[in-house]
Amino acid sequence: MDVRSDVRMDMRSDVRSDGGPVTRTELVTGDLDEAHGYLCRTYVGHRPRFSGDRAAFRFRAATADEGRFSLGRMTHTLGTRLVTEPRDFLVVVCVLDGAYAVEAGRDEARAVRGGFVALPPGGPAHARWPAAELGVVGITRSALARAALEVLGAPVTPLLAGPLSGERVRRWRGAVRFVSHELLDEASGAAGPLLRAEAVRLLSAVYLTTFPVLVGDRPGPNGTLPAAVRRARAFVDEHAHRDIGLTEIAEAARTSPRALQDGFRRVLGTTPTAYLREVRLDGAHLALRAADPTSGDTVAAIARSWGFAHLGRFAAAYRDRFGRTPRETLRE
Template sequence: MNVDERPLAGYCLAASDDPDLVRAAVGEAFCDHRLSPLSGATGLDAHFHGLHWSSAGVYYLEYGADVRIDPCDLDDFYLIQVPLAGRATITVGAESFTSTPDIASVLEPGPRVSMSWEDANRQLLLRLDRTVVQDTLRKKLGREPLAPLVFQPRMDLTTPAGRTWGGLLKLLTDAVGSAAAPDSIPVREFAGLLVSQLLLGQPNNYRDELEDRPRPIVARPIARAAELIDAHAHEPLTIDDIADAVGVGTRTLQDGFRRYYDTTPMAYLREVRLRRVRTDLLQADPTNATVTDIAIRWGFLHPGRFSVLYRSRYGESPSQTLRLERDRAARA
């Protein structure tokens, strides 16, 4: 595979046949570990790409040889590994399974882990700091968790929840690979959505409680949530952040928006941002501004989808809106 075709090619951390160099680079991103080429391996052809920001990081890794990996404790982060090709054997505590493009692995602080990657195995990796996962769980529960969070280590990517999660990870990887700034609204919200969907979709010891019926809806917190969205639409926002800020659970917030606004909190946020995009397009200088820059500033990462959404809402393309002021000036 051409190096430029690999995910996150612009963020190369290591490209080497030297096991010590590769182990050091991977260890710096994750944790110290033992990397052992397996019998018959003729040498590595490793490629390690990625970057880390605030409380998350996305990576691409291939070793190009059969290897065994024995990590030290993952004491402060979760690591979700999604194969793009090939196979790996994952052992977490007493459980062992084969990871393929249909089966991802969820590694968490605590259990002893070992892995064997086949030479054709290529993976996307998402690192999530323990604090952000625990904080999202707290926001969803509406209270402090009483017991440590424990995930099932085998993630089935063929289920609806698994397909959704895998698709979100690839969208995040594409966004970062396309040079979207890690601190931009879309990237930070994608990362937050991945944490939220991991808690809701991957079996864990809190999932029954997370699926319980929401508390009774109270109008005032829902109105405060709408006010918060209006005031902070220029910042990264997740449904968990909004619910936490107004003191309700996420399901209560969702039910409240459906009852009082006939929409969802994130659809409400999208409408607010669409209005802000239109305002900026009308006020921008079309010789200096671009539709893409303005759209990304307000959290719209995919140009095609944004254009369809914008035209549906306003009956014209965003580029037509951007030209309006110039056309008016030319007619004056």
Template structure:
């Protein structure tokens, strides 16, 4: 659950002073980063970041050539080059990235050196703990330890990453949902799930024998009881699995086997019921709107909320509100 992260925070920085720019970039990336001297005269840095908890999305523009060194920390960095060039050296491996390329810029236990040539980058930082949680590979659970097998996404998947990152950034910056923990938490997990999808890894592809054994009706009852008692909290699959005392894979298999759905689809249905109850309690003069109620229960898109509402209840949310 990420509800304690608070609303997203924004940081903007612009400077043409080389020392000031180096100090700022060094602080942003903490002690894992050492910024070398510019290798061509002059420097201009523009930095625009939005953060939610340990997740951050940054637009970075540097009108100079810079040398970087980073010791792998507890975040992975996924970068997309919009302009300029980035040359990487990671141990014996080297790579060059240009406009349109998306790549895994950093992960734990890997030191790298890079030379950035007038880069314009979109960079997403995700804590590895979040990736383990979404992948269901927490250290105390079976299923393997998530570790990427490539620095580049699977063929044809880079556009999916760019679309997802842009959507999440727009959510973080939107005034209506910027304070809604259910929407923000789901967006962060969607970002992590997309990263897990596009970068090949050594995570086991399916449930283990233990997971299949645990996917029984008692597990389903525990999970449903937890969901129905806590729908107002920012819940992910890992939270529900912990409450049911099984792995995330076992939980998914349980819902598929017994209800032909997913844990999160079941959670969304419970929240939809709660939204309907709230719309039905509205009285003349109170400040409830369809958009505010939908956002409060984790539905970021009012039009999709209305469509699903009509499919489920045979009437529009506006009719419920006016009744």
């Protein structure tokens, strides 16, 4: 059967930008709302749908959160599809058993047992898994940015990637194991601020040399982006579901609207407002895929929630982008 939960919470708001003593949480439950309330508080707000025997559901999770990074593990026995709220942290998912897939914008990554998926910070994502056991590592955007300047001497833009496995992630596994066993293991005692800072640098540095990122501050043949354009895209990715326009985007990019428009046209061949429209279409697409028309979800309501007031124009733009109508996606 397909069951939809009403659990919906804002993404975690208590992230400590300078870190702090490690907070450990655990939960074992057979209650879906309790399980996804825990996931919302620990990671990011989301609205899930489930398939399988709800009466037989079992959930087990444990997380150690330092503020700048977190390590967690969970077992979830139902097939799950969910759309997340925007995130200000990157996530690396290790599939310990089962499978995991995620879509962000136009890109998709998936992995099976033994594989990894890296999900960058940014706008809504559509994740799904059958019954699965997952290891999850989170690193805040600000922590990775500081490490990028130390390790690479330049800002970076993390990319969606997966499946990654084998030798490519051997060092990542080693770094996570070291941090987990040497610094977060309760038997080793409470790690002090210097050890915690070293753990942040280690995880971030190994991430930067393991998973794909765009590096640099100026446009070039390898696809790097100028700082203002990169800041603008990150702002739009994270806030597209809010009431923003060119003025707000330019303020976040720390430049003028005219300069930002020129930069977008020169580097990306589009404009900031056109990019905002594309991100909103992606968000509406993910929301339609996760929606349930039998529970009252409608194309009009989802379109309005993503800033599309005119349903006809939304439907035409959606069909041009995805090759099907919004109603067809909703009914899939």
